Amino acid sequence: MIAMDESNISFFKDGCRLDGRKADQLRPLKIEVGVLARADGSCYIEMGGNKVIAAVYGPREVHPRHLQEVTRAIVRYRYNMASFSVEERKRPGPDRRSYELSKVSREALEPVILTSYFPRSVIDVFVEVLQADAGTRTAGINAASVALADAGIPMKSLISSCAAGKVADTIVLDPMKEEDNFGQADLPVAMTPNGDITLLQMDGGLSPAELHEAVEMAMNGCRQIYELQRKSLVDKYSQLESLSQVPEQEAEACD
Ligand code: UDP
Numbered sequence: 001m002i003a004m005d006e007s008n009i010s011f012f013k014d015g016c017r018l019d020g021r022k023a024d025q026l027r028p029l030k031i032e033v034g035v036l037a038r039a040d041g042s043c044y045i046e047m048g049g050n051k052v053i054a055a056v057y058g059p060r061e062v063h064p065r066h067l068q069e070v071t072r073a074i075v076r077y078r079y080n081m082a083s084f085s086v087e088e089r090k091r092p093g094p095d096r097r098s099y100e101l102s103k104v105s106r107e108a109l110e111p112v113i114l115t116s117y118f119p120r121s122v123i124d125v126f127v128e129v130l131q132a133d134a135g136t137r138t139a140g141i142n143a144a145s146v147a148l149a150d151a152g153i154p155m156k157s158l159i160s161s162c163a164a165g166k167v168a169d170t171i172v173l174d175p176m177k178e179e180d181n182f183g184q185a186d187l188p189v190a191m192t193p194n195g196d197i198t199l200l201q202m203d204g205g206l207s208p209a210e211l212h213e214a215v216e217m218a219m220n221g222c223r224q225i226y227e228l229q230r231k232s233l234v235d236k237y238s239q240l241e242s243l244s245q246v247p248e249q250e251a252e253a254c255d
Helices: 096-112 136-150 178-181 208-243 248-253
Strands: 030-031 041-048 050-061 074-081 119-131 160-169 170-173 185-191 198-200
Touching: 030 136, 030 208, 041 136, 041 198, 050 136, 074 096, 074 136, 096 119, 096 136, 096 198, 119 136, 119 208, 136 160, 136 185, 136 208, 160 208, 170 208, 198 208
Parallel strands: 074 119
Antiparallel strands: 030 041, 041 050, 050 119, 160 170, 160 185, 185 198
């Protein structure tokens, strides 16, 4: 969050936000499953101006071997922002921010992954941010969760994630870049469909009442995102089902 006087920025016009949304509205969301041929599972997501791709590999052998756990699979998560994803070119390679985001995102997903099914192995999750517009960690978690399911990794549930923020003393859902950079607070949340929270961070300041409102709003956003995650998986696998039912004669004609 940039420390800047936000008093000269008008975040609302006629009761709507800069991009025309209401305070409690998500940005447009698009989810595509199985977009990478060489990954075990993958997902492409657009959350407003964010464009993020997730690839999952594994469970597979751990290298280096000393990282092996005898009772469970380890999960590795690498968040990476492309240098062209932001207005001011980002220096390529890992930095403090990407280490933090990789860690919290892994911790957001790990509780639902049944790692004990795959001792001595690793599940690798790669998240590449192609275009950033605030909320990239939440978009990455949403994509990674769907990509894990697409890879057939046994999980207790999906994880859905979005942030709430505070701008001009108003709590808003899913802040875009201007709201994130010049707003008063940002609160990313991730949760299971049952409402168990696996990520809760806060940047900026909120009163106890505002915190309560922001968490409720973010959880509500997560519920909406979950429906789309679920639908994108169901759509992909029901398409495969109908393809596998193509009559033999038709299938031969394509050879
Ligand atoms: N950002 C940027 N350059 C950077 C890091 C971030 O322009 O090196 C922008 C980008 O749009 C990002 C936003 O600032 O989405 C908010 O970043 P933050 O660290 O709060 O993480 P995010 O909200 O993306 O999870």
